[in-house]
Amino acid sequence: MAVPQTLDTLDVGAIRKxxxxxxxxxxxxxxxxxxxxxxSSQKPEQVIHAxxxxxxxxxxxxxxxxxxxxxxxxAAFESARDRVAEFVGAESSRQIVFTRNATExxxxxxxxxxxxxxGEGDLVLLTQMEHHSxxxxxxxxxxxxxxxxxxxxxxxxxxxxxxxxxxxxxxQPKLVGFTQMSNVLGTINxxxxxxxxxxxxGAVVLVDGAQSVPHMVVNVADLDIDFLxxxxxxxxxxxxxxxxxxxxxxxxxxxxxxxxGEMIKRVQFDAxxxxxxxxxxxxxxxxxxxxxxxxAAVDYxxxxxxxxxxxxxxxxxxxxxxxxxxxxxxxxxxxxAEHKGGVAAFTLADTHPxxxxxILDRRGIAVRxxxxxxxxxxxxxxxxxxxxxxxxxxxxxxxxxxxxxxLYAVREVFA
Amino acid sequence: xxxxxxxxxxxxYKNPQMRGNLDPHDYSYEDDNPLCGDRIxxxxxxxxxxxxxxxxxxxxxxxxxxxSADLLTEKVVGxxxxxVKSYTKDELIEMLGIDLGPVRLKCALLSLKVLKAGVYxxxxxxxxxxAL
Numbered sequence: 001m002a003v004p005q006t007l008d009t010l011d012v013g014a015i016r017k018x019x020x021x022x023x024x025x026x027x028x029x030x031x032x033x034x035x036x037x038x039x040s041s042q043k044p045e046q047v048i049h050a051x052x053x054x055x056x057x058x059x060x061x062x063x064x065x066x067x068x069x070x071x072x073x074x075a076a077f078e079s080a081r082d083r084v085a086e087f088v089g090a091e092s093s094r095q096i097v098f099t100r101n102a103t104e105x106x107x108x109x110x111x112x113x114x115x116x117x118x119g120e121g122d123l124v125l126l127t128q129m130e131h132h133s134x135x136x137x138x139x140x141x142x143x144x145x146x147x148x149x150x151x152x153x154x155x156x157x158x159x160x161x162x163x164x165x166x167x168x169x170x171x172q173p174k175l176v177g178f179t180q181m182s183n184v185l186g187t188i189n190x191x192x193x194x195x196x197x198x199x200x201x202g203a204v205v206l207v208d209g210a211q212s213v214p215h216m217v218v219n220v221a222d223l224d225i226d227f228l229x230x231x232x233x234x235x236x237x238x239x240x241x242x243x244x245x246x247x248x249x250x251x252x253x254x255x256x257x258x259x260x261g262e263m264i265k266r267v268q269f270d271a272x273x274x275x276x277x278x279x280x281x282x283x284x285x286x287x288x289x290x291x292x293x294x295x296a297a298v299d300y301x302x303x304x305x306x307x308x309x310x311x312x313x314x315x316x317x318x319x320x321x322x323x324x325x326x327x328x329x330x331x332x333x334x335x336x337a338e339h340k341g342g343v344a345a346f347t348l349a350d351t352h353p354x355x356x357x358x359i360l361d362r363r364g365i366a367v368r369x370x371x372x373x374x375x376x377x378x379x380x381x382x383x384x385x386x387x388x389x390x391x392x393x394x395x396x397x398x399x400x401x402x403x404x405x406x407l408y409a410v411r412e413v414f415a
Numbered sequence: 416x417x418x419x420x421x422x423x424x425x426x427x428y429k430n431p432q433m434r435g436n437l438d439p440h441d442y443s444y445e446d447d448n449p450l451c452g453d454r455i456x457x458x459x460x461x462x463x464x465x466x467x468x469x470x471x472x473x474x475x476x477x478x479x480x481x482x483s484a485d486l487l488t489e490k491v492v493g494x495x496x497x498x499v500k501s502y503t504k505d506e507l508i509e510m511l512g513i514d515l516g517p518v519r520l521k522c523a524l525l526s527l528k529v530l531k532a533g534v535y536x537x538x539x540x541x542x543x544x545x546a547l
Contacts, residue, residue, distance in 0.1 A: 352476060358519065
């Protein structure tokens with residue numbers, strides 16, 4: 001049977017029409033140029049409408065009621081879980097735990113798996129390019145449980161140094177945690193290779209997919225990883241929901257993270273029995289409408305095709321790097337375009353990134369300025385802060401031109 | 416071209432009048448805003464009657480934070496410590512003459528925070544900052 005071919009080009013003009021916010025002006029006569037999707041993406045009508053339709057027609061609490069609305073809401077909620085599971089290649093929907101965001105997913109692993117498995121003399125191996133969300137939860141648990149943390153270094157072109165990584169694995173860390181794509185450098189890490197090396201050393205592998213899942217095919221089975229954390233809001237979905245994928249045996253052995261309703265099978269005054277997966281990790285009323293939006297978002301991306309989205313962003317970053325490097329005083333951080341996603345962090349001579357971002361904002365261009373929640377990485381690069389432009393499926397080459405013109409305007413102010 | 420980057424701000428950023436350190440000094444304090452990377456130190460010399468005779472600042476950061484520090488350091492010379500204490504953020508913002516959003520306000524106010532913490536200690540300041 002013929003497999004339908006995925007179109008490998010995106011109709012960006014048509015896609016932009018799906019995103020109402022992209023039509024707006026930031027001030028009169030100034031069109032929004034949104035280059036901050038690495039912080040959070042915008043939402044298409046398909047997601048916004050799925051959520052408002054749910055509130056208007058099906059909303060109720062899930063899993064408990066006998067009434068019609070409860071049944072419909074539960075079915076819609078669990079269907080969203082099924083589609084999210086499919087989106088990342090999970091074998092079963094029970095391996096998808098809804099969390100608030102990727103950060104909470106990592107905290108869940110650090111607390112639950114960490115408490116059951118880590119102690120004095122143990123090692124957790126991270127990398128130097130991690131977001132605070134994959135550093136601080138481990139630091140908090142380390143101070144409580146007494147294990148050590150090491151950070152695998154980068155090469156001169158800011159990719160993971162696989163030789164050093166391999167050497168650190170010889171110290172037999174119990175868990176290796178790393179980002180699939182750096183939110184500052186854009187570096188895409190060779191996850192399958194790193195996971196294979198970590199497994200050979202006996203470690204459990206956690207991948208921070210906050211930046212990668214929205215932008216490329218991420219399949220947990222192909223990558224052979226144990227945990228994957230990601231957020232809906234970066235992949236055209238709503239804020240307030242994310243997911244943890246976990247290998248079934250690991251999730252089953254892990255103790256609950258938070259306590260409350262939904263996560264129990266039975267409660268007595270002196271004890272409780274935890275519920276089955278994934279309820280065990282979902283205490284309290286979940287983000288219901290957000291899950292509906294999450295499901296609509298993965299449908300939206302799947303329909304367009306992740307390979308096509310990735311290719312579009314690849315073209316955008318190549319073009320952006322080329323044009324940025326021609327601006328006098330601009331220095332871009334991170335590896336060459338072929339090793340990175342649609343993220344360009346840069347400095348412009350000695351102009352502070354806040355000043356760069358502020359002047360760009362006056363021209364309608366939204367970029368991020370600061371540490372991007374990766375202070376250790378900035379320290380490593382010897383930078384106070386950087387300006388970051390990031391691209392997604394709705395960005396156009398003309399928007400890169402606007403960015404470049406904006407940078408010339410910044411130069412003029414600070415000449 | 417840009418209200419925020421009025422000539423005065425850019426000029427003070429590029430050609431600060433009050434940059435330096437005072438050693439010895441009667442008051443010195445340094446603080447930073449680690450999320451933006453703004454850092455400011457301010458040194459004061461005070462005479463017997465509690466009046467600021469000399470002041471200097473050092474540090475690095477965005478144009479708003481550094482221009483604000485330069486203007487405030489100049490302003491503070493000749494003020495009594497009581498006047499320093501009663502100097503408000505609104506007065507500072509008026510002196511800068513720019514309309515700041517909540518994020519950039521932190522950049523502009525770092526110098527005032529350093530000045531007041533240096534003279535009165537952080538405890539007192541926290542109450543004031545909480546009241547902002």
